[in-house]
Amino acid sequence: ISLLASCSVLSNWTSSQTSHANFSTKDISLLDHTSLMEQFNSTDVYDKIEEAYKMIPSRSNGRTNARSPLSFLDLFVVKYTAGDFDELNMHRDGSLISFTLPLSEEHEGGGTTFECLQDDGDDHDRVLVHGVNTDWGEVKNGTVHARAGTLVVHSGKMMHGGGKVTKNNRYVLVGFLHVESKDEDMFRLCKRLARFDAPEKRGYSAEDLLP
Ligand SMILES: O=C(O)CCC(=O)C(=O)O
Ligand SMILES: [Fe+2]
Structure with missing residues (x-):
């Protein structure tokens, strides 16, 4: 994955508190680096996200067309190192x-x-995995171990x-996507996915999580 080569050349990995309120990770934002x-x-x-969501965001003009219901809140690479920043606590993204x-x-x-996979026996339909081939990786004890790409x-x-x-380093590209609330199909889908968090267990409904 050539992105990794480009990222590792850059030395300004930050221990940021911005993407991960209250969490310390080493990451580098792609949004700050044009190349x-x-x-x-x-x-x-x-294309894979479109496939995952069976929807077609408009992608003309550098894929930032205002008509797309999806846009990036953040896009960054996290670097985990055994014995250093080696894990990220359970959380929800913004x-x-x-x-x-x-x-x-x-x-x-x-x-x-x-968490929802741990509760429900590795039913990974609850997250959408889009591998390049059948050898995409595996789910073990609620953890998705996906292969590079x-x-x-x-x-x-x-x-x-x-x-x-x-052992060694793990690099992962992470994207946070904003969903246009006017896009009803997309919103319905987000609610469906949020329900997989088993919110009833926590005493609130999936809708409470949504803006
Ligand atoms: O390392 C991962 O696979 C998860 C990263 C994550 O959840 C995050 O950066 O918000
Ligand atoms: Fe996250």
Whole structure:
């Protein structure tokens, strides 16, 4: 994955508190780096998200057409290192839709952990996995271990976290997507996904999570 090569050249990984309120991670924002953004735009991630959501955001003019119900709140690469920043606590994102796209495979441990998968026996239909082929990865004990290049799309409102990396580095591209509230189909879908967070268990409804 060439994005990784480009990111690792950049040394300004920040221990940011911005993307992850209250969490300390090492990440680098693509939105701050035009060349990384250009590379990202030349990948088929948008196509895969469209596929995942069976919808077609307008993609003319550098894919930032105002008519698209999707836009980026943030897009960044997180670097986990065994024994250092090795995991990310369970949390919800500020976004309705999020995705992770692993850029590396040399690590042990890691993966994206979902509470709803732990509760419900690894039924990974609850997150949308879009691998390049059937060998996309696996779900184990509620943790999605996707291979590099496999897109994992999920509701930002599902409790999730980054699994502990026990060896080497793990690099993962993370996107937070804003959903236009005027887009009713998209909104309905987001509610459906948010429900997978088993909110009834917590005493609130999926709708309470939505703006
Ligand atoms: O490392 C992962 O797979 C999850 C990252 C994540 O949830 C986040 O950056 O918000
Ligand atoms: Fe997250």
